[in-house]
Amino acid sequence: MPDAKIITYAIVGLGGRSRFYLDAISQTYASTNRIVALCDRNAGRLALAANIPSVAALKPKLYSEKEFDRMIEENRLQVVLVLCQDSDHDHYICRAMELGCDVVTEKPMTIDAARAQRIVDTQQKTGRHVRVTFNYRYSPSRSQVKELLMSGVIGDVLSVDLQWMLDTRHGADYFRRWHRHKRSSGGLLVHKSTHHFDLVNWWLSALPEDIVATGRRRFATPKTARRLGLQNPGRYCSECEERSKCPFFLDLSANEELKALYLDQESYDGYHRDQCIFSSDMDIEDSMQALVNYDNGVTLKYSLNSFCAWEGFTIQFNGTKGRLEHKCEESVYINGDGTVPGALKKEGTFTRVYPTRKPAYEVPVWNGTGGHGGGDDALLLDLFGAPVADKYMRAADYRSGVYSILCGIAANQSIATHGWVKVGDLVQGVSSPDYPSMPDGCELFSIPLHV
Ligand SMILES: NC(=O)c1ccc[n+]([C@@H]2O[C@H](COP(=O)([O-])OP(=O)(O)OC[C@H]3O[C@@H](n4cnc5c(N)ncnc54)[C@H](O)[C@@H]3O)[C@@H](O)[C@H]2O)c1
Structure with a gap:
């Protein structure tokens, strides 16, 4: 008789990212979670995952991609974890919901508007839950930015500038395999920027309304x-x-x-992980810029560049009471090489507040260790540990998944048409995600304007 307190999982897609979840479920959180089945289109990678000692001890059943439905029917599954190539997420997310499971999916939730609509419609028809694992929200330094904005320290946000940099080593990795085709990844404005747009949507507790973008491939040529x-x-x-x-x-x-x-x-x-990054056989950009207007009146100026001298980002929020600047530098890595991906570099990270007409000051950064600026471990705890209240509401469902990818999908459309694109026209019937409330109508300055 299965233990009612144990949550049962199947994992689809056993590549580089899967190790993170396999270890967490089969080791750290094994007392309340269990891997029951594994599925991958590549029989070699499937066997490799099944042979990890802590996974092998659980004796999961193995299935090919064609046997996905049978996998759900044959096992008492509660949650399907979707970790395969981005363009196939929607198929597994929808099928899992139709067959009675909840879903946890890696970002991006999917890659285009038609697929996103299918997920929205299926969720609404089945009532199942779809969780999108936005690990970046959980990085302590990024949660701290949310805390500062929620505290009203810079008042109402008026505008945001975000520049994201991928170092040449990590950046090049997106041009070596399936990410290099928009049909597989949606391009970097979807695949990678889903993290960044989600952060801004969540930091502002607001929804993107319209977007104009440019993008080119300037280096990987x-x-x-x-x-x-x-x-x-x-x-x-x-x-x-x-x-x-x-x-x-x-x-x-x-x-x-x-x-x-x-x-x-x-x-x-025939999946080759080391394709030439200079071949003409690809259609994604390596240098991208966008302007995004939000429903709360804020405008975001955004850029993503993939062949930079350092890895990380800088963000500046201009508010009615001051300005918040945050710079975050991260370690570089090749995805799946066994090193910690994107660990926070203390020496290159700072947060500074410039109160209007008062001296600026540094805010000691909330530090995190481990992958993706310390976000990975905190995400795992939230996913697989005992539930705790979270004032930042970092657990994201399909609605946040939709609004983060719609920014990139609209940006791709804007690059093609050279015009503004309305985000709300792309997918119908999706309500606003649950975000924490933000300060509204704060006093402007604490000293008279003429000083
Ligand atoms: N949140 C993060 O920081 C982060 C980091 C890395 C990857 N990811 C995401 O994780 C997912 C996996 O990325 P990865 O780097 O592990 O990729 P990968 O190419 O290393 O692994 C993908 C795996 O899925 C399998 N697969 C592909 N299509 C399939 C299908 N239709 N059916 C069954 N199996 C299929 C492949 O054989 C492979 O084993 C992607 O969606 C990616 O965006 C997220």
Whole structure:
């Protein structure tokens, strides 16, 4: 007889990101959570995950992608964890709900408006719960920004500038595999910016209304290869004869995790993790800018650049009582290489408040250790630990998933049409996410205007 206190999971997609969840459920949170079944289109990666000692001890049943429905029917499953390629999230999210399960999905929830509409409609038809794992909200320094804005220290927010930088090593990784095609990832304005737009939506407790954007691929091009002296780079790093000259050469065989997870599994499905970042066979941008108008009157100026000298972001909020600046620098990594992804670098991170007509001051940053600015561990605790009240309301459902991707989807449309795009026209029937209330109508200055 199954233990009623144990929540049962199936995981779909057992690539780089899955290790984070496999370890959490099978080790840290094993007393209240259990992996019952695993599903992947690649039989090699499926077996690899099933053989992790703490997972193997649970004896999960293994299924191919075609056996997904059978997996749900044959097992007493409560939650399906969706961790596969972005373009297939919607299929598994909807099917899981239709078959009676709740869903936890990695970001982006999906990649285009039609798929997002399908998720909204299916959720409303089935009443099941869809959780989107926005780990960035949980990073202590980003929760602290929310705390400062909620405290009213800069009054009502008037405008926001956000610049996100991906270092050359981490940034290049999005051009090596499926992310390089919009049909698989939605492009970086969806795949990556879903984090950033979600943060701004949540920081402001507001909804995006219209967007205009530009985007180009300026670095990951055949022209850059020629400037680096590469005459005829190979399709994959592993077969490139000019590898010794290329600063972006990725040797999958030199890293135990990358070799086991990708190189050794290529023969099953032809998924190559080391495609040339200078090939013309891709359609995503590496330099993107957007202006977003929000329903509370705030305008966001946003940029994302993928080949930068450091990894992290800077954000500035201008408010009726002052200005808040936050800079966050993170460690760089190659996804799935076994290192901590995006750990916060203390020396490159600060928060500063500039009260209007008063001296500025530093706010000691709430520090977090571990992946994604300390957000990963806090997210796991919230997902798999005992429920606790959260004044920042960081647990996100499908509505936050929708509004974060709609910014990127609208931005993609704007790049194609060279015009403003109305976010609300893209998906129907989705209400506002639950956000904490923000200060409203704060006093302006604490000293007279003429001083
Ligand atoms: N929140 C974060 O910080 C973060 C970090 C990394 C990845 N992610 C997300 O996690 C997801 C997985 O990313 P990843 O880096 O592990 O990718 P990956 O390519 O390493 O792994 C994807 C896995 O899914 C399998 N797969 C693909 N399509 C499938 C299908 N239709 N059916 C069954 N299996 C399928 C692949 O064989 C592979 O094992 C993505 O949605 C990504 O955006 C989030």
